[in-house]
Each structure stands twice: as structure tokens, then as C-alpha cells.
Amino acid sequence: MSHELIALMMFSSMMVMLLTGQRVFGAIGFVAMVSALMLWGNGGSEMAFSASIKLLNWYPLLTLPLFIYMGYMMSESGIAGDLYNMLHVWMGRLRGGLAIGTIMLMVAISAMNGLSVAGMAIGNSIALPEMLKRSYDKRMVTGVIQAGSSLGILVPPSIVLVLYGMIARQPVSQLWLAGAIPGLMLATMFIVYIVVRCKLQPELGPALKAEELNVSWPEKFRLLQAGILPLLIIFSVIGLFIMGITSLVESSAVGAVAATLAALVKRRLNFQVIEATLKKSLNISAMFMWIILAALCFGAVFDGLGAVKAIEYMFLDKWGLSPWEVLILMQLTYILMGMFLDDTAMLVIVAPLYIPLIIKLGFNPIWYGVLYTITCQIAYMTPPFGYNLFLMKAMAPPEISLRDIYGSIIPFVMIMVFALAVVMAFPQVALWLPEMVYPK
Numbered sequence: 001m002s003h004e005l006i007a008l009m010m011f012s013s014m015m016v017m018l019l020t021g022q023r024v025f026g027a028i029g030f031v032a033m034v035s036a037l038m039l040w041g042n043g044g045s046e047m048a049f050s051a052s053i054k055l056l057n058w059y060p061l062l063t064l065p066l067f068i069y070m071g072y073m074m075s076e077s078g079i080a081g082d083l084y085n086m087l088h089v090w091m092g093r094l095r096g097g098l099a100i101g102t103i104m105l106m107v108a109i110s111a112m113n114g115l116s117v118a119g120m121a122i123g124n125s126i127a128l129p130e131m132l133k134r135s136y137d138k139r140m141v142t143g144v145i146q147a148g149s150s151l152g153i154l155v156p157p158s159i160v161l162v163l164y165g166m167i168a169r170q171p172v173s174q175l176w177l178a179g180a181i182p183g184l185m186l187a188t189m190f191i192v193y194i195v196v197r198c199k200l201q202p203e204l205g206p207a208l209k210a211e212e213l214n215v216s217w218p219e220k221f222r223l224l225q226a227g228i229l230p231l232l233i234i235f236s237v238i239g240l241f242i243m244g245i246t247s248l249v250e251s252s253a254v255g256a257v258a259a260t261l262a263a264l265v266k267r268r269l270n271f272q273v274i275e276a277t278l279k280k281s282l283n284i285s286a287m288f289m290w291i292i293l294a295a296l297c298f299g300a301v302f303d304g305l306g307a308v309k310a311i312e313y314m315f316l317d318k319w320g321l322s323p324w325e326v327l328i329l330m331q332l333t334y335i336l337m338g339m340f341l342d343d344t345a346m347l348v349i350v351a352p353l354y355i356p357l358i359i360k361l362g363f364n365p366i367w368y369g370v371l372y373t374i375t376c377q378i379a380y381m382t383p384p385f386g387y388n389l390f391l392m393k394a395m396a397p398p399e400i401s402l403r404d405i406y407g408s409i410i411p412f413v414m415i416m417v418f419a420l421a422v423v424m425a426f427p428q429v430a431l432w433l434p435e436m437v438y439p440k
Helices: 003-017 024-056 059-076 077-092 097-113 118-131 139-152 157-169 172-200 217-242 250-265 271-304 308-320 323-338 343-360 367-381 388-395 402-408 412-425 427-435
Strands: none
Touching: 003 024, 003 172, 003 271, 003 343, 024 271, 024 412, 059 118, 059 157, 059 250, 059 271, 059 367, 059 388, 059 412, 077 139, 077 172, 077 217, 077 367, 077 427, 097 118, 097 139, 097 172, 097 217, 118 139, 139 157, 139 250, 139 388, 139 402, 139 412, 157 172, 157 343, 157 367, 172 217, 172 367, 172 412, 172 427, 217 250, 323 343, 323 367, 343 367, 367 412, 367 427, 388 412, 402 412, 412 427
């Protein structure tokens, strides 16, 4: 049996297991171990142990639980809620103002957490009830929360870009800077869409009633203080790291301490907040670690099959594709896999195969990291199995159906595809900021 056929069978088996409802890490790890034992006998079992040691030796992975802790501390202590209240008052006069405020909140949460899961949880617990209570359209509400939360894997300090930097051996500081402008560009596109759509169809996002907007100017300016602590936390993480004062792991530790101190300053640091933050941080961190471990084992089997050379031969020699055709095909495979896998599993399995080819074709690996991340955002929201779709259904109230959720993401996915095309056509959108801060 050829190596190409073995690789195809491995992927097919993994997809079938995922369709049966198995956990992601279980499906990936099971297929990897069975394949290893069938290919190399008892010696194949060593691959799992090797992957475990490799995982434990990834020192930058310490950032994972610390960034997750930081985001949940901000959420559980109510600091994110304060920020939304401020946006609620300042944006309420606009049609679609709460939706615009939700996108802004998601950008802030993304800059404090680096994960889309936290943004989704905060959006569903804080923003969704407020918008539904004020007669916002169900599809507008769910689309805004899904699209806004997806920014968490692009806006620094993106954990996905940290993992990409480790795998691709690229500086995380440059990857974070590269993701900043595309992330803000996407958020701006979402806001423009909301403004235009609500102007054409006011019933989708009505302005707040006069009695809700009867807030004095001194009170409005007092509410602006809610933005001070988040800005300080964002600076403590990203600013100090980019200036070279802290390392990557140190910056995540500083962020975790800063979020805890912020809760203490607000007099909200109690046992319940600490317990909820630690439990949620442990659950998400453990999930990530299991997925990475299983994906490393899967990738080791692929590497043992010589998959990198096989893909290079198939794309360049057998099919005779041009560099840009290869790049577009890669993005399409990510979207397809994103219907079944989350971003971490895709990254650890496929990135080691694609990144050497990207470098050989002459593309910038920093720029490609941004393309990968935007493509993951699209895959997250693509039916029928997009990760965000089912996460939204699990968190949304019963009156929001899966059909509503599917219909809500269509315009936002179209915006993301347009943004991906812009970054592909004009690489300096992603590369300008890192090249300015770190000139060659």
C-alpha cells in the first residue's frame, strides 16, 4: 500500500470517528496509535511516549493556562460586564448600537484572553440577553456574537499564533503584531456591516428607548473608567512583551497577576470568583493539552510516512500547481478540516506538513500564520460542523434554533472571505506593523 493511500485512510478514519460523536482528542489519538502499531508493530507505541515528552518540553506552553486564567478572571470578576455596560450607554443611541458595542467588547476580550471560547461565553452570558430583551433580531444577535468571538484567535495575545510560532519556529512577537491590523480590519468590517444593515432594516437592531438613555454626562464619563483596567491589563501583556521587557511566558504571568489585582481593586476577588476561574481554566487547559498530545502523535505517524515529501511531490511535480494555486488549495483544506477539527488539532497535525512547503515556495511564514488564522475563523463558522455553530447552540436560549444560527453567519463568513482575499492580495496588511517594529 502506498504512503499516500495510508495517509488518506488515516484522515478518513479520523473524520468517521468524529462524525460518531467521539471526543476530538480520542478520535485523533486512537487513529494515530492504531496506525503506528499497524505500520511499525510494538515499536509504534513509543510514538505516544515521545509525543508526551515533546509536549512536556514545550516551555512556551506555560502561556496557555495563564492566558486562559487571565480571561476567565476578567469574566468572573465582572470587569468584562462593566466594560459592556459602558458600551451599552455610549452606543445605545445608534441603531444596532448594542451589536456594535458587542463587537468592541469582543475585541477587548480577545486582547485580554487569546481564545474564542471565552469571547463566546462572555457574549452569550452578557450581551445576548441584553440584545434579545431590546427586540434585536435573533439572527443578528447570534451572528454578531459568533463573528466577534472568532477574533479571539487573531487579535494578540492569540494562543493559536503562539502555538503556530512554536511549530513554525517564528517569533511570536512578530506574529502578534501581524495579527493586530487584520484583526482590527475584520472588526471594522463587522461594524460597518451592522451600521449599514440596521440603517436599511431598523427593526434588526433598534436604538434604545429614551428612558434608558437618560444618563447624565458626569455619569457617562464615570462609566468610561471601566475601560481603564482592561487597557492596563492589555498593555501589561502585549506592550511589555513587544518592548522586550518580558518574555512570552513572563508576559502571560504578568497578565494573570494583573487580572487578579484588577479584581482585587474592584473588591470582587472572593472565593467564588477564584474557584470558578480556576475550574474553568483547568478544564480548558486540560482539553487543549489532550488535543495537542493526540495531534502530536498523529503528526509523528505522518512524519514517519514521509508525508512532507509526498505532499511536495503531489502539489508541485505530479499536479504541476503554481505557488498561488498551492496556497489556495491549502486554505481550502483548512476550511474542510475545520468542519470537523478545532484550530489546535488542525495546526499541530497539518502545519508541520505545510509550513516547509510554504517557505520553499517563497512565501513569508509570518504572513502565512495570519492567513491560517483567518481561515480557521471561517472554518469555525462554516456549516455543517463548524465548531462555533454548535458552541453557540449549546450556550444560546431555547428560542434560538440551529437554523437561526446557521442563517446568522452567512454575511459574516462572506466578510471574512473578503478579508482573507485582501490579506492574500496585499501581504503588507499583515506585515507592515511587524516590519516597522522589527526592521531587518
